[in-house]
Amino acid sequence: MVRVEELLRGLGPQVLGGLARRYGQFDACEDAVQQALLAASEQWAVDGVPDNPRGWLATVASRRLVDEVRSEAARRRREETAAALAGFSTNVPAPEQVSGVDDSLALLFLCCHPAVTPASQVALVLRAVGGLTTAQIAAAFLVPQATMGPRISRAKQQIRAAGARFELPPAPERSERLAVVLHVLYLIFNEGYTATSGDELVRPDLAVEAIRLARMLHGSVPDDGEVAGLLALMLLTDARRNARTGPGGQLVPLAEQDRSTWDTDLIAEGTALVSAALTRPPLGPYQLQAAIAAVHDEAADTDRTDWPQIAKLYAVLDHIAPNPVVTLNRAVAVAMTEGAAAGLRMLDELDDGPLSRQHRLPAVRAHLLERAGDAAAAREQYLLAARRTASSPERRHLLARAAALAS
Protein backbone atom coordinates (compact mmCIF):
# COMPACT_ATOMS: atom_id res chain seq x y z
CA MET A 1 0.00 0.00 0.00
CA VAL A 2 2.85 2.35 0.85
CA ARG A 3 4.38 1.48 -2.50
CA VAL A 4 1.17 2.39 -4.35
CA GLU A 5 0.99 5.67 -2.49
CA GLU A 6 4.59 6.52 -3.37
CA LEU A 7 4.13 5.46 -6.96
CA LEU A 8 1.03 7.64 -7.25
CA ARG A 9 2.72 10.65 -5.76
CA GLY A 10 5.57 10.36 -8.21
CA LEU A 11 3.24 9.95 -11.18
CA GLY A 12 0.78 12.67 -10.15
CA PRO A 13 2.79 15.68 -11.30
CA GLN A 14 3.85 13.92 -14.50
CA VAL A 15 0.27 13.15 -15.46
CA LEU A 16 -0.85 16.64 -14.49
CA GLY A 17 2.00 18.10 -16.55
CA GLY A 18 0.96 16.11 -19.60
CA LEU A 19 -2.67 17.07 -19.22
CA ALA A 20 -2.00 20.76 -18.59
CA ARG A 21 0.31 20.94 -21.58
CA ARG A 22 -2.30 19.31 -23.76
CA TYR A 23 -5.44 21.10 -22.61
CA GLY A 24 -4.33 24.25 -20.79
CA GLN A 25 -6.93 24.89 -18.03
CA PHE A 26 -4.56 24.11 -15.20
CA ASP A 27 -7.23 24.31 -12.49
CA ALA A 28 -9.61 21.86 -14.17
CA CYS A 29 -6.71 19.51 -14.98
CA GLU A 30 -5.52 19.61 -11.39
CA ASP A 31 -8.96 18.63 -10.10
CA ALA A 32 -9.18 15.82 -12.63
CA VAL A 33 -5.78 14.43 -11.67
CA GLN A 34 -6.66 14.55 -7.97
CA GLN A 35 -9.77 12.51 -8.69
CA ALA A 36 -7.80 10.05 -10.78
CA LEU A 37 -5.25 9.65 -7.97
CA LEU A 38 -8.01 8.96 -5.46
CA ALA A 39 -9.62 6.43 -7.81
CA ALA A 40 -6.25 4.75 -8.34
CA SER A 41 -5.45 4.51 -4.65
CA GLU A 42 -8.75 2.69 -4.09
CA GLN A 43 -8.71 0.49 -7.16
CA TRP A 44 -5.04 -0.46 -7.27
CA ALA A 45 -5.10 -1.53 -3.64
CA VAL A 46 -7.73 -4.12 -4.62
CA ASP A 47 -6.85 -5.03 -8.22
CA GLY A 48 -3.11 -4.43 -8.14
CA VAL A 49 -1.11 -1.87 -10.10
CA PRO A 50 -1.91 -1.88 -13.85
CA ASP A 51 0.82 -2.55 -16.43
CA ASN A 52 1.01 1.07 -17.49
CA PRO A 53 0.12 3.03 -14.33
CA ARG A 54 0.91 6.40 -15.87
CA GLY A 55 -1.26 5.68 -18.91
CA TRP A 56 -4.06 4.49 -16.63
CA LEU A 57 -3.94 7.70 -14.62
CA ALA A 58 -3.74 9.87 -17.73
CA THR A 59 -6.76 8.15 -19.26
CA VAL A 60 -8.87 8.36 -16.11
CA ALA A 61 -7.89 11.97 -15.52
CA SER A 62 -8.73 12.94 -19.12
CA ARG A 63 -12.11 11.29 -18.80
CA ARG A 64 -12.78 13.20 -15.60
CA LEU A 65 -11.73 16.40 -17.32
CA VAL A 66 -14.07 15.75 -20.21
CA ASP A 67 -16.91 14.86 -17.82
CA GLU A 68 -16.26 18.06 -15.95
CA VAL A 69 -16.30 20.18 -19.10
CA ARG A 70 -19.44 18.37 -20.27
CA SER A 71 -21.37 18.93 -17.06
CA GLU A 72 -20.21 22.51 -17.03
CA ALA A 73 -21.41 22.84 -20.57
CA ALA A 74 -24.77 21.28 -19.73
CA ARG A 75 -25.14 23.55 -16.77
CA ARG A 76 -24.54 26.65 -18.81
CA ARG A 77 -26.27 25.34 -21.91
CA ARG A 78 -23.65 26.86 -24.06
CA GLU A 79 -23.36 25.32 -27.45
CA GLU A 80 -19.93 26.62 -28.16
CA THR A 81 -18.53 24.81 -25.11
CA ALA A 82 -20.18 21.62 -26.26
CA ALA A 83 -18.65 22.10 -29.67
CA ALA A 84 -15.23 22.58 -28.12
CA LEU A 85 -15.65 19.16 -26.56
CA ALA A 86 -15.19 17.58 -29.92
CA GLY A 87 -11.54 18.42 -29.55
CA PHE A 88 -11.18 16.33 -26.40
CA SER A 89 -10.31 12.72 -26.61
CA THR A 90 -10.16 10.15 -23.85
CA ASN A 91 -7.62 8.14 -25.82
CA VAL A 92 -4.56 9.91 -24.58
CA PRO A 93 -1.45 8.75 -26.39
CA ALA A 94 1.47 7.52 -24.31
CA PRO A 95 3.18 10.69 -23.07
CA GLU A 96 6.63 11.49 -24.39
CA GLN A 97 9.33 9.81 -22.34
CA VAL A 98 11.39 12.94 -21.82
CA SER A 99 8.67 15.19 -20.47
CA GLY A 100 8.38 13.95 -16.85
CA VAL A 101 11.12 16.04 -15.28
CA ASP A 102 10.45 19.19 -17.31
CA ASP A 103 6.77 18.98 -16.53
CA SER A 104 7.46 18.85 -12.81
CA LEU A 105 9.60 21.95 -13.14
CA ALA A 106 6.95 23.79 -15.15
CA LEU A 107 4.38 22.77 -12.54
CA LEU A 108 6.53 24.14 -9.72
CA PHE A 109 6.89 27.43 -11.56
CA LEU A 110 3.16 27.61 -12.18
CA CYS A 111 2.22 26.85 -8.56
CA CYS A 112 4.72 29.45 -7.35
CA HIS A 113 3.44 32.11 -9.74
CA PRO A 114 3.88 35.60 -8.27
CA ALA A 115 0.12 36.22 -8.56
CA VAL A 116 -0.47 33.56 -5.89
CA THR A 117 -0.10 34.51 -2.21
CA PRO A 118 2.71 32.66 -0.39
CA ALA A 119 0.44 30.57 1.85
CA SER A 120 -1.49 29.43 -1.22
CA GLN A 121 1.71 28.72 -3.16
CA VAL A 122 2.76 26.35 -0.40
CA ALA A 123 -0.60 24.56 -0.38
CA LEU A 124 -0.80 24.28 -4.14
CA VAL A 125 2.74 22.92 -4.51
CA LEU A 126 1.97 20.22 -1.96
CA ARG A 127 -1.16 19.20 -3.80
CA ALA A 128 -0.28 19.60 -7.47
CA VAL A 129 3.41 18.64 -7.31
CA GLY A 130 3.60 16.75 -4.02
CA GLY A 131 0.45 14.75 -4.72
CA LEU A 132 -0.93 15.20 -1.19
CA THR A 133 -4.68 15.37 -0.69
CA THR A 134 -6.34 18.50 0.66
CA ALA A 135 -7.08 16.56 3.87
CA GLN A 136 -3.40 15.68 4.31
CA ILE A 137 -2.28 19.25 3.66
CA ALA A 138 -4.88 20.57 6.10
CA ALA A 139 -3.66 18.11 8.73
CA ALA A 140 -0.04 19.10 8.10
CA PHE A 141 -0.86 22.73 8.83
CA LEU A 142 -3.30 21.93 11.63
CA VAL A 143 -6.23 23.64 9.98
CA PRO A 144 -9.60 22.17 9.01
CA GLN A 145 -10.20 21.07 5.44
CA ALA A 146 -12.77 23.85 5.23
CA THR A 147 -9.87 26.30 5.56
CA MET A 148 -7.39 24.54 3.29
CA GLY A 149 -9.81 23.69 0.46
CA PRO A 150 -10.65 27.31 -0.38
CA ARG A 151 -6.98 28.28 -0.04
CA ILE A 152 -6.09 25.84 -2.82
CA SER A 153 -9.07 26.86 -4.97
CA ARG A 154 -8.11 30.47 -4.57
CA ALA A 155 -4.55 29.73 -5.68
CA LYS A 156 -5.87 28.14 -8.85
CA GLN A 157 -8.20 31.09 -9.47
CA GLN A 158 -5.28 33.48 -9.05
CA ILE A 159 -3.29 31.52 -11.61
CA ARG A 160 -6.17 31.57 -14.06
CA ALA A 161 -6.83 35.28 -13.51
CA ALA A 162 -3.16 36.05 -14.11
CA GLY A 163 -3.38 34.19 -17.41
CA ALA A 164 -0.37 32.10 -16.35
CA ARG A 165 0.50 29.30 -18.73
CA PHE A 166 1.92 25.87 -18.23
CA GLU A 167 5.43 26.53 -19.49
CA LEU A 168 8.87 27.39 -18.23
CA PRO A 169 9.21 31.14 -17.62
CA PRO A 170 11.30 33.02 -20.20
CA ALA A 171 15.02 33.01 -19.46
CA PRO A 172 15.31 36.61 -18.15
CA GLU A 173 12.68 35.93 -15.46
CA ARG A 174 13.76 32.43 -14.65
CA SER A 175 16.21 33.04 -11.82
CA GLU A 176 13.80 35.41 -10.09
CA ARG A 177 10.98 32.88 -10.42
CA LEU A 178 13.25 30.07 -9.28
CA ALA A 179 14.00 32.07 -6.13
CA VAL A 180 10.26 32.04 -5.33
CA VAL A 181 10.11 28.27 -5.87
CA LEU A 182 13.08 27.80 -3.54
CA HIS A 183 11.48 30.00 -0.90
CA VAL A 184 8.25 27.98 -1.05
CA LEU A 185 10.18 24.71 -0.59
CA TYR A 186 12.10 26.32 2.26
CA LEU A 187 8.81 27.32 3.94
CA ILE A 188 7.47 23.77 3.58
CA PHE A 189 10.64 22.36 5.13
CA ASN A 190 10.55 24.80 8.05
CA GLU A 191 6.91 24.09 8.73
CA GLY A 192 7.77 20.39 8.98
CA TYR A 193 10.95 20.88 10.94
CA THR A 194 9.47 23.11 13.60
CA ALA A 195 6.23 21.14 13.95
CA THR A 196 6.07 19.45 17.30
CA SER A 197 2.63 17.96 17.63
CA GLY A 198 0.12 16.02 15.63
CA ASP A 199 -0.65 12.41 14.87
CA GLU A 200 2.21 11.15 12.71
CA LEU A 201 -0.06 8.66 10.98
CA VAL A 202 -2.39 11.22 9.50
CA ARG A 203 -0.03 14.16 9.42
CA PRO A 204 2.40 13.99 6.53
CA ASP A 205 5.99 14.86 7.30
CA LEU A 206 6.51 18.17 5.55
CA ALA A 207 10.28 18.13 6.04
CA VAL A 208 10.47 14.82 4.16
CA GLU A 209 8.09 16.20 1.55
CA ALA A 210 10.20 19.34 1.06
CA ILE A 211 13.33 17.21 0.64
CA ARG A 212 11.56 15.05 -1.93
CA LEU A 213 10.51 18.14 -3.90
CA ALA A 214 13.96 19.73 -3.62
CA ARG A 215 15.52 16.48 -4.90
CA MET A 216 13.15 16.53 -7.84
CA LEU A 217 14.01 20.17 -8.56
CA HIS A 218 17.73 19.43 -8.25
CA GLY A 219 17.21 16.61 -10.76
CA SER A 220 15.67 19.12 -13.21
CA VAL A 221 18.35 21.80 -12.81
CA PRO A 222 21.43 19.95 -11.51
CA ASP A 223 23.76 22.86 -12.32
CA ASP A 224 21.94 25.46 -10.26
CA GLY A 225 24.02 26.17 -7.15
CA GLU A 226 21.19 27.57 -5.07
CA VAL A 227 18.93 24.57 -5.75
CA ALA A 228 21.79 22.30 -4.68
CA GLY A 229 22.41 24.60 -1.72
CA LEU A 230 18.81 24.44 -0.53
CA LEU A 231 18.70 20.65 -0.84
CA ALA A 232 21.99 20.43 1.06
CA LEU A 233 20.70 22.78 3.76
CA MET A 234 17.59 20.63 4.22
CA LEU A 235 19.61 17.40 4.42
CA LEU A 236 22.18 18.85 6.84
CA THR A 237 19.43 20.24 9.06
CA ASP A 238 17.24 17.15 8.93
CA ALA A 239 20.28 15.02 9.86
CA ARG A 240 20.01 16.42 13.41
CA ARG A 241 16.30 15.77 13.75
CA ASN A 242 16.47 12.90 16.26
CA ALA A 243 18.81 14.81 18.53
CA ARG A 244 16.73 17.95 18.47
CA THR A 245 14.07 16.94 20.98
CA GLY A 246 14.33 15.05 24.25
CA PRO A 247 12.11 12.20 25.44
CA GLY A 248 9.48 14.60 26.82
CA GLY A 249 9.40 16.64 23.62
CA GLN A 250 11.61 19.36 25.07
CA LEU A 251 14.00 21.23 22.78
CA VAL A 252 17.66 20.27 22.94
CA PRO A 253 19.94 23.09 21.75
CA LEU A 254 22.74 22.32 19.31
CA ALA A 255 25.44 22.53 22.00
CA GLU A 256 23.75 19.81 24.08
CA GLN A 257 22.66 17.44 21.34
CA ASP A 258 23.87 13.83 21.31
CA ARG A 259 25.80 14.02 18.07
CA SER A 260 26.09 10.25 17.79
CA THR A 261 22.40 10.23 16.81
CA TRP A 262 22.94 12.56 13.87
CA ASP A 263 22.31 10.90 10.52
CA THR A 264 25.75 10.49 8.96
CA ASP A 265 24.39 9.50 5.54
CA LEU A 266 22.41 12.71 5.26
CA ILE A 267 25.43 14.70 6.46
CA ALA A 268 27.69 13.06 3.88
CA GLU A 269 25.20 13.68 1.08
CA GLY A 270 24.54 17.29 2.11
CA THR A 271 28.22 18.07 2.54
CA ALA A 272 29.09 16.64 -0.88
CA LEU A 273 26.29 18.63 -2.49
CA VAL A 274 27.25 21.94 -0.95
CA SER A 275 30.97 21.41 -1.52
CA ALA A 276 30.32 20.87 -5.23
CA ALA A 277 27.95 23.84 -5.39
CA LEU A 278 30.43 26.20 -3.75
CA THR A 279 32.95 25.61 -6.53
CA ARG A 280 30.47 26.99 -9.06
CA PRO A 281 29.83 30.70 -8.64
CA PRO A 282 27.72 32.72 -8.08
CA LEU A 283 27.39 32.18 -4.34
CA GLY A 284 23.90 32.36 -2.93
CA PRO A 285 22.31 32.48 0.53
CA TYR A 286 21.19 28.82 0.53
CA GLN A 287 24.68 27.60 -0.35
CA LEU A 288 26.17 29.71 2.45
CA GLN A 289 23.61 28.51 5.00
CA ALA A 290 24.28 24.93 3.91
CA ALA A 291 28.02 25.51 4.25
CA ILE A 292 27.46 26.79 7.80
CA ALA A 293 25.29 23.77 8.61
CA ALA A 294 28.01 21.50 7.21
CA VAL A 295 30.64 23.04 9.50
CA HIS A 296 28.38 22.38 12.50
CA ASP A 297 27.62 18.85 11.35
CA GLU A 298 31.30 18.00 10.93
CA ALA A 299 32.24 19.02 14.46
CA ALA A 300 32.45 16.53 17.32
CA ASP A 301 31.13 19.13 19.77
CA THR A 302 30.68 22.90 20.22
CA ASP A 303 34.23 23.45 21.44
CA ARG A 304 35.73 21.71 18.44
CA THR A 305 33.49 23.60 16.00
CA ASP A 306 35.32 25.77 13.48
CA TRP A 307 33.75 29.02 14.74
CA PRO A 308 36.11 31.34 12.81
CA GLN A 309 34.97 29.63 9.60
CA ILE A 310 31.30 30.00 10.62
CA ALA A 311 31.83 33.68 11.50
CA LYS A 312 33.43 34.23 8.10
CA LEU A 313 30.57 32.51 6.26
CA TYR A 314 28.01 34.59 8.17
CA ALA A 315 29.91 37.76 7.29
CA VAL A 316 29.67 36.88 3.59
CA LEU A 317 25.98 35.96 3.99
CA ASP A 318 25.29 39.23 5.81
CA HIS A 319 26.96 41.03 2.91
CA ILE A 320 25.17 39.35 -0.02
CA ALA A 321 21.77 38.95 1.67
CA PRO A 322 21.59 41.41 4.58
CA ASN A 323 18.96 40.30 7.04
CA PRO A 324 18.59 40.86 10.80
CA VAL A 325 18.23 37.10 11.43
CA VAL A 326 21.60 36.56 9.76
CA THR A 327 23.12 39.30 11.94
CA LEU A 328 21.63 37.57 14.97
CA ASN A 329 23.26 34.25 14.08
CA ARG A 330 26.47 35.99 13.15
CA ALA A 331 26.58 37.56 16.61
CA VAL A 332 26.70 34.07 18.15
CA ALA A 333 29.63 33.08 15.93
CA VAL A 334 31.40 36.37 16.73
CA ALA A 335 30.85 35.74 20.44
CA MET A 336 32.50 32.32 20.05
CA THR A 337 35.53 33.76 18.27
CA GLU A 338 36.00 37.25 19.74
CA GLY A 339 34.23 36.91 23.06
CA ALA A 340 30.70 37.44 24.34
CA ALA A 341 31.10 41.23 24.59
CA ALA A 342 31.74 41.53 20.84
CA GLY A 343 28.64 39.43 20.11
CA LEU A 344 26.52 41.50 22.49
CA ARG A 345 27.63 44.71 20.78
CA MET A 346 26.47 43.28 17.48
CA LEU A 347 23.06 42.53 18.98
CA ASP A 348 22.65 46.15 20.05
CA GLU A 349 22.45 47.08 16.37
CA LEU A 350 19.26 45.05 16.11
CA ASP A 351 17.37 46.76 18.93
CA ASP A 352 15.50 49.19 16.70
CA GLY A 353 14.93 46.75 13.87
CA PRO A 354 12.20 44.31 12.93
CA LEU A 355 13.38 41.74 15.50
CA SER A 356 12.87 44.10 18.42
CA ARG A 357 9.49 42.58 19.32
CA GLN A 358 10.47 38.97 18.67
CA HIS A 359 11.66 36.33 21.10
CA ARG A 360 14.83 35.43 19.23
CA LEU A 361 16.72 38.62 20.04
CA PRO A 362 16.35 38.34 23.85
CA ALA A 363 16.97 34.57 23.62
CA VAL A 364 20.33 35.06 21.92
CA ARG A 365 21.16 38.00 24.18
CA ALA A 366 20.40 35.85 27.22
CA HIS A 367 22.71 33.14 25.90
CA LEU A 368 25.57 35.59 25.35
CA LEU A 369 25.02 37.28 28.72
CA GLU A 370 25.17 33.84 30.32
CA ARG A 371 28.48 33.20 28.56
CA ALA A 372 29.70 36.60 29.75
CA GLY A 373 28.89 35.56 33.34
CA ASP A 374 26.05 38.03 33.93
CA ALA A 375 23.52 35.55 35.32
CA ALA A 376 20.98 38.12 36.53
CA ALA A 377 20.75 39.93 33.20
CA ALA A 378 20.73 36.63 31.33
CA ARG A 379 17.83 35.36 33.41
CA GLU A 380 15.87 38.55 32.73
CA GLN A 381 16.37 38.11 28.96
CA TYR A 382 15.41 34.41 29.04
CA LEU A 383 12.15 35.34 30.78
CA LEU A 384 11.50 38.11 28.26
CA ALA A 385 12.09 35.66 25.40
CA ALA A 386 9.83 33.06 27.06
CA ARG A 387 6.99 35.58 27.21
CA ARG A 388 7.41 36.44 23.56
CA THR A 389 7.67 33.06 21.88
CA ALA A 390 4.58 31.49 20.34
CA SER A 391 6.02 27.96 20.55
CA SER A 392 5.32 26.03 23.73
CA PRO A 393 8.39 23.72 23.59
CA GLU A 394 10.55 26.79 23.09
CA ARG A 395 8.85 28.52 25.99
CA ARG A 396 9.54 25.55 28.24
CA HIS A 397 13.17 25.55 27.17
CA LEU A 398 13.60 29.27 27.84
CA LEU A 399 11.88 29.05 31.23
CA ALA A 400 14.13 26.13 32.16
CA ARG A 401 17.18 28.20 31.26
CA ALA A 402 15.93 31.09 33.36
CA ALA A 403 15.20 28.76 36.27
CA ALA A 404 18.71 27.27 36.09
CA LEU A 405 20.13 30.77 36.59
CA ALA A 406 17.89 31.62 39.54
CA SER A 407 19.96 29.82 42.19
Added chain:
Amino acid sequence: MKFLLLLHNNPAVLEALGQEEQQKLMDGHAAFIEATQKSGELVVTQALGDPSQSAVVRVRNGVPVITDGPYLEAKEFLGGYYLLDVVDRDRALELAGQIPDASIDQLGVEVRPIMFEAGLDM
Protein backbone atom coordinates in the same frame (compact mmCIF):
# COMPACT_ATOMS: atom_id res chain seq x y z
CA MET B 1 0.49 31.29 11.79
CA LYS B 2 -2.65 31.24 13.80
CA PHE B 3 -4.02 34.24 15.61
CA LEU B 4 -7.04 34.68 17.80
CA LEU B 5 -8.87 37.94 17.14
CA LEU B 6 -10.73 38.72 20.31
CA LEU B 7 -13.79 40.92 20.24
CA HIS B 8 -13.99 42.71 23.55
CA ASN B 9 -17.52 43.97 23.58
CA ASN B 10 -19.13 46.47 25.85
CA PRO B 11 -22.77 45.29 25.87
CA ALA B 12 -23.89 48.83 26.74
CA VAL B 13 -22.15 50.23 23.66
CA LEU B 14 -23.68 47.58 21.42
CA GLU B 15 -27.17 48.05 22.88
CA ALA B 16 -26.93 51.79 22.26
CA LEU B 17 -26.38 51.28 18.53
CA GLY B 18 -29.33 52.22 16.30
CA GLN B 19 -31.08 49.61 14.20
CA GLU B 20 -29.25 50.66 11.09
CA GLU B 21 -25.91 50.45 12.84
CA GLN B 22 -26.78 47.02 14.26
CA GLN B 23 -27.57 45.84 10.74
CA LYS B 24 -24.32 47.30 9.46
CA LEU B 25 -22.45 45.43 12.17
CA MET B 26 -24.13 42.13 11.26
CA ASP B 27 -23.52 42.65 7.55
CA GLY B 28 -19.93 43.55 8.26
CA HIS B 29 -19.37 40.27 10.10
CA ALA B 30 -21.10 38.29 7.35
CA ALA B 31 -18.88 39.92 4.74
CA PHE B 32 -15.77 39.31 6.84
CA ILE B 33 -16.65 35.64 7.31
CA GLU B 34 -17.27 35.20 3.60
CA ALA B 35 -14.02 36.93 2.61
CA THR B 36 -11.81 35.00 5.04
CA GLN B 37 -13.52 31.72 4.14
CA LYS B 38 -12.85 32.32 0.47
CA SER B 39 -9.23 33.24 1.08
CA GLY B 40 -8.71 30.10 3.15
CA GLU B 41 -7.80 32.04 6.29
CA LEU B 42 -10.79 31.45 8.56
CA VAL B 43 -10.46 28.47 10.88
CA VAL B 44 -13.48 29.12 13.08
CA THR B 45 -15.49 31.92 14.60
CA GLN B 46 -17.87 31.88 17.52
CA ALA B 47 -19.97 34.48 19.28
CA LEU B 48 -20.64 34.16 22.98
CA GLY B 49 -23.88 34.61 24.91
CA ASP B 50 -24.39 37.60 27.14
CA PRO B 51 -22.08 37.74 30.18
CA SER B 52 -25.17 37.76 32.41
CA GLN B 53 -25.60 34.11 31.37
CA SER B 54 -22.11 33.17 32.58
CA ALA B 55 -21.33 31.13 35.65
CA VAL B 56 -17.95 30.72 37.33
CA VAL B 57 -16.95 27.41 38.87
CA ARG B 58 -14.34 27.28 41.61
CA VAL B 59 -13.38 24.01 43.26
CA ARG B 60 -12.17 24.48 46.81
CA ASN B 61 -11.13 21.49 48.90
CA GLY B 62 -12.69 19.31 46.24
CA VAL B 63 -16.07 21.03 46.47
CA PRO B 64 -17.34 22.98 43.45
CA VAL B 65 -18.74 26.41 44.22
CA ILE B 66 -20.74 28.00 41.43
CA THR B 67 -21.38 31.73 41.20
CA ASP B 68 -23.57 33.26 38.52
CA GLY B 69 -22.16 36.10 36.45
CA PRO B 70 -18.88 36.75 34.64
CA TYR B 71 -15.41 36.13 36.06
CA LEU B 72 -14.20 39.69 35.71
CA GLU B 73 -15.87 42.83 36.97
CA ALA B 74 -15.55 44.94 33.85
CA LYS B 75 -17.38 46.98 31.27
CA GLU B 76 -15.96 44.94 28.40
CA PHE B 77 -16.42 41.20 28.05
CA LEU B 78 -15.24 38.67 25.53
CA GLY B 79 -18.09 38.70 23.05
CA GLY B 80 -16.68 36.37 20.46
CA TYR B 81 -13.61 35.57 18.44
CA TYR B 82 -12.17 34.71 15.07
CA LEU B 83 -9.47 32.05 14.82
CA LEU B 84 -7.49 32.81 11.67
CA ASP B 85 -4.58 31.07 9.98
CA VAL B 86 -2.63 33.77 8.15
CA VAL B 87 0.76 34.29 6.62
CA ASP B 88 2.08 36.65 9.32
CA ARG B 89 1.22 39.09 12.10
CA ASP B 90 0.85 42.00 9.70
CA ARG B 91 -1.89 40.15 7.84
CA ALA B 92 -3.64 39.37 11.14
CA LEU B 93 -3.54 43.07 12.05
CA GLU B 94 -4.81 44.03 8.61
CA LEU B 95 -7.74 41.63 8.94
CA ALA B 96 -8.50 42.81 12.48
CA GLY B 97 -9.02 46.28 11.04
CA GLN B 98 -11.66 44.88 8.68
CA ILE B 99 -13.82 43.55 11.51
CA PRO B 100 -16.65 46.07 11.99
CA ASP B 101 -16.17 46.21 15.78
CA ALA B 102 -12.75 47.78 15.24
CA SER B 103 -14.46 50.87 13.78
CA ILE B 104 -16.96 51.31 16.61
CA ASP B 105 -16.18 54.02 19.15
CA GLN B 106 -14.97 52.54 22.49
CA LEU B 107 -14.41 49.06 20.98
CA GLY B 108 -11.30 47.41 19.58
CA VAL B 109 -10.14 44.03 18.35
CA GLU B 110 -7.29 42.29 20.19
CA VAL B 111 -4.90 40.19 18.12
CA ARG B 112 -3.07 37.44 19.95
CA PRO B 113 -0.85 34.60 18.64
CA ILE B 114 -1.81 30.98 19.27
CA MET B 115 0.80 28.95 21.11
CA PHE B 116 -0.69 25.50 21.51
CA GLU B 117 -3.83 23.78 20.32
CA ALA B 118 -5.57 20.44 20.24
CA GLY B 119 -8.99 19.09 19.42
CA LEU B 120 -9.91 20.86 16.20
CA ASP B 121 -11.44 18.25 13.91
CA MET B 122 -8.88 17.98 11.13
